[in-house]
Amino acid sequence: MLDVREYVLKTPPGGVKRYDHDALCDLLKVEDYSRVIFEQGVGREAIVRVYPSNPLMGVRDMTADDLVMDARGRIQLGTYFDGSPLRFRLFDPKTGNAQRGAVFGTTGAGKSRLVQAILIACKNSGIVVHLADLKHGQSVPEAKGNVATRVTTQYEAILMLRGLVAEAERRMIAYGERGSSGFVIGAPDPLTYGIVDEANRLLEKNAPFREEAALLIKELGRTGRSVGVGIIIAAQAGHLDELGGSDTLRGMLKEGEVILLRWSSAMMQQLVSDGLLPRGESLQPIPKVVGQVRKIRRFNEERADNEDDVNSQGMLYHLTGIRPTSMARTFVVGSVAPTPGFDPLILALYGDHAPPGQAIDLEEHMSAKERQVASEGGQAGTVTAAPAPESEPDTSRMSTAERILAALPADGLAEVDLMAVLEADGGRRVARGSVRTNISTLRKKGQIARPDSTGLIVPVPAD
Numbered sequence: 001m002l003d004v005r006e007y008v009l010k011t012p013p014g015g016v017k018r019y020d021h022d023a024l025c026d027l028l029k030v031e032d033y034s035r036v037i038f039e040q041g042v043g044r045e046a047i048v049r050v051y052p053s054n055p056l057m058g059v060r061d062m063t064a065d066d067l068v069m070d071a072r073g074r075i076q077l078g079t080y081f082d083g084s085p086l087r088f089r090l091f092d093p094k095t096g097n098a099q100r101g102a103v104f105g106t107t108g109a110g111k112s113r114l115v116q117a118i119l120i121a122c123k124n125s126g127i128v129v130h131l132a133d134l135k136h137g138q139s140v141p142e143a144k145g146n147v148a149t150r151v152t153t154q155y156e157a158i159l160m161l162r163g164l165v166a167e168a169e170r171r172m173i174a175y176g177e178r179g180s181s182g183f184v185i186g187a188p189d190p191l192t193y194g195i196v197d198e199a200n201r202l203l204e205k206n207a208p209f210r211e212e213a214a215l216l217i218k219e220l221g222r223t224g225r226s227v228g229v230g231i232i233i234a235a236q237a238g239h240l241d242e243l244g245g246s247d248t249l250r251g252m253l254k255e256g257e258v259i260l261l262r263w264s265s266a267m268m269q270q271l272v273s274d275g276l277l278p279r280g281e282s283l284q285p286i287p288k289v290v291g292q293v294r295k296i297r298r299f300n301e302e303r304a305d306n307e308d309d310v311n312s313q314g315m316l317y318h319l320t321g322i323r324p325t326s327m328a329r330t331f332v333v334g335s336v337a338p339t340p341g342f343d344p345l346i347l348a349l350y351g352d353h354a355p356p357g358q359a360i361d362l363e364e365h366m367s368a369k370e371r372q373v374a375s376e377g378g379q380a381g382t383v384t385a386a387p388a389p390e391s392e393p394d395t396s397r398m399s400t401a402e403r404i405l406a407a408l409p410a411d412g413l414a415e416v417d418l419m420a421v422l423e424a425d426g427g428r429r430v431a432r433g434s435v436r437t438n439i440s441t442l443r444k445k446g447q448i449a450r451p452d453s454t455g456l457i458v459p460v461p462a463d
């Protein structure tokens with residue numbers, strides 16, 4: 001490439017700690033900042049290349065072949081800026097380990113398309129997937145019928161994660177009894193993944209199942225790995241607290257497969273200050289719009305019509321790969337413009353055959369209390385009758401009294417069960433004392449019946 005300028009720089013020992021891309025471009029007199037690629041090498045060397053235009057702009061389409069796991073347990077998701085392959089590990093045949101993966105990025109950065117690629121790869125590599133698509137199934141709609149389990153509500157996601165943890169435990173006991181020390185694909189169990197897109201919805205503050213979700217994900221990361229049960233999450237967040245606190249992520253980020261798409265600098269700083277991303281500060285930022293020239297225009301100069309079109313989707317850093325500070329990009333997955341129904345290109349990548357594995361029986365993982373709440377809701381035993389927060393009115397805006405009234409079936413509830421419903425209805429956590437005070441006020445107002453010998457809290461019909 002004749003028209004690429006290259007500069008080799010000496011950096012302080014340990015590499016560049018604070019990298020100011022804009023200042024470097026100004027120094028080089030390059031107006032389109034995305035043409036300049038900075039890469040920290042090992043030791044004291046860094047390379048700066050100035051391209052005629054950003055080298056990741058015209059990446060090719062993803063093919064089904066890219067997404068078949070190779071003998072080393074990897075798939076190819078895309079390419080680095082210099083054309084070398086971007087690989088993602090789904091299995092480590094040397095250790096027998098499933099992986100824990102995390103895909104981070106702001107909204108629209110390309111998380112779900114990347115998840116879609118991983119889902120396709122799993123289906124076509126014989127890997128069983130249990131998927132939670134927490135945007136009501138809208139993030140990766142084509143996964144429907146192409147994964148073993150697909151759930152779309154938070155409560156179902158919890159049941160699914162409980163099922164995965166139970167499967168990991170079952171395998172540990174079985175392998176222990178058999179005297180096998182490591183996992184071998186298909187002997188007898190398949191490699192299995194739990195995949196959660198929009199995991200931030202499950203883990204953010206005030207999310208109804210936050211604590212349990214964080215616990216289950218951590219548990220899977222810890223015990224599932226060595227028995228062939230992995231976990232991959234995709235999330236956006238402005239703060240570590242929105243992901244269940246840094247603890248949930250520590251294990252994942254230390255030893256997992258971590259991909260960072262376009263990401264807010266505040267979040268980046270937090271990950272660095274928490275010790276989760278050692279090299280975060282020397283990453284060249286991924287711009288929203290590639291090719292933009294930040295030049296002042298004179299009044300008779302026209303701006304290009306498309307100059308504010310977002311075009312950097314899929315650009316990323318593979319933080320746990322061999323080149324954590326090199327900019328890379330996923331291949332093009334599916335149609336670039338939205339399609340009215342399922343995306344035919346994505347369906348073609350999945351293929352027509354049935355996905356491997358069997359669905360997790362969600363009901364099997366309901367607790368006795370949840371079963372009871374579900375049956376008192378009228379429809380015994382169905383998962384949808386359980387406390388599914390998304391089917392309820394917006395409890396975060398309701399008063400405690402309103403939530404109590406909404407929670408009570410006509411024949412009443414014991415206090416312990418009322419507490420369980422309030423725990424799971426999606427609203428703020430309320431203390432038992434506050435529930436009691438509210439009940440006594442509601443009794444005074446005649447909206448709840450006077451206490452009787454059954455001890456049940458029974459609403460008084462409104463008319």
Ligand SMILES: Nc1ncnc2c1ncn2[C@@H]1O[C@H](COP(=O)(O)OP(=O)(O)OP(=O)(O)O)[C@@H](O)[C@H]1O
Pocket residue numbers: 105106107108109110111112113114139236313314330331332333334335336337338
């Ligand atoms: N690898 C890709 N190939 C083709 N188009 C892509 C790719 N990644 C992203 N896009 C484009 O960007 C859009 C947003 O991508 P995607 O839905 O994956 O983002 P996201 O990070 O999941 O966003 P959100 O936070 O809204 O869920 C897609 O609809 C698509 O048009």
Ligand SMILES: [Mg+2]
Pocket residue numbers: 111112113139197
């Ligand atoms: Mg998405």
